[in-house]
Amino acid sequence: MGVVEATKSSSGYAKPPWMFTGSALYQLHLVKAETARALIPKEFRLVEAFGYTLGGFFLAHYDDSPAGIFDELVVIAGIVWNPPTSCAWAARVLVNSHEACFHGRKYIGLPSQVAGFSKRTIAISERSRNKENSFLHKIGFGTAFHNPKDRIDVQVAEIKDSSTTTDFCCISLPTAVLNSRSDSTWMGPIVKMSLPSYSGHTEYNPHLLKYSCQIKCRVRAVTPAKVSGPTTTPLDKHGEELLAHQSFYSVGSEFGELTENDARNRSISVLLSKPVLALEFNFLKMQVEPPIVVAHCSKNIVED
Template identity: 35%
Template sequence: MGGGYQKPPWKFSGRALYQLHLVKTSEAKKFIPSSLKMVECFGYTLGGLYLARYEDSPVGKFDEAVVLAGLIWNPPTSCAWASRVYVSDVVARDHGIKSVGLPSALATFHESPRALSAKCKPRKRCWWKGDDEQADSEGSGEILLSVSNGRKQSPVCKMAVPRSTMAGPGFTMRLPSFSGKTDLIPELLRYSLEMKARIRLSAPIKISSTQESNDDPMDRDQAVCRLLAKRPLVTIAFDHLHMLVDAPEEVGPSQTPPARGSKYSPA
């Protein structure tokens, strides 16, 4: 068990799936602050889903799902904007909200096995299960993602995850990320993360809405997940993932893009 988020960089290890989706700009705008400039083409922007199962982190084992509504531009970089972050650990949730400016929510990731079809090869482990877990005859698992509100569990969406396959070649990359623009942290923040993993193309995560509730705040959660209901462009698996995350820094006023409809002139 980890000792909590102390001095950065914060270390994570485990595995993750990252898939990219084309999202209609008109839909993405509902979940991205209007003061941020969106990267778009022919009425679409680039969103996606990041699904991770960490075996070790500052708080030990936990699961995470990040819904990315679209791509934003803040010179000289652009990156996907996290419109909702679901984590299975309360300390990770609080750290995301208070320290990183993320719209984090406490959630449960409940796995229900899905039987193999006749075309699937037997003895293939569900990606959600680690190498140290017992292999079985399940071809893939279905994860029910639910928001935790005290003792109440409010279903958000279902995610059918692919089977596990052989890991790909090693790869290292450093990615910039933006956050903030929340009630608690109104400033735009920027942080970077370094990822080392063995990467490969993967079968997609199939996302479906539960459509079981119309009460707030579920409307927003279900709407965010519905952005990703269509077939993704590509899904990438990060096996044997090791990640270092730096502390966020405030983006200066001269780098903050103007709000839509405002007149902007450099200082």
């Protein structure tokens, strides 16, 4: 069933909690509720307003972890109700570590996939940078957002087996992100936070799980990264991706009924949705707590 299943142990992870250090970009998007619902178990009530929920992605580079150095892209389909607060739901997790993929699938209940992450630095002219930041200056936030001279293009491609790769997305972001020691400029205040999440309901872990990530890092707002879909994505006359308009997006699809291709394309649609906020996490220290099984899914999850 793919290259990951050949791995029989996750020796580096040992006993929880599991510790990760590195840097990350956490970007929130406005995601259409109809897109998110098909990726979320029907037991949950989606937190939404005016037909949208908050989704997005978490792109991280870990320079130390139980699986060593690796990159991770977590596609967040949306937010589900978890009284008295809420939890995120990961629609897809891409990592360039077989060990991290195996552990995520078996022990955390994540929809993990092995992927390749290729990065290249793109120089941006002074004129282009000023144009990108003009709106922020007009509303008084230009100086608060970090906008370095160069950008990094991160190309992510899923690896199904040793000979088959499929383009997933390309994320263009400031060079400071993914490099926790990139410069000595102001890197924001030290913040401690807890990010609760639900997981499970996969072929590798059928249980419904809940876990949390305890994070300590320096946080600052940055210009949102630009995301593009696979190079094979058809484009309309305005150059916009047509994923959201194709027939595989049937409203009301139930979790578990999506094909692998449907789930993949919906995840891409989440990435291509409108960004609203981007936060750069530097000097990241993340402690992942062991998940607990949510017994029979409490009615409070779906009811007010």
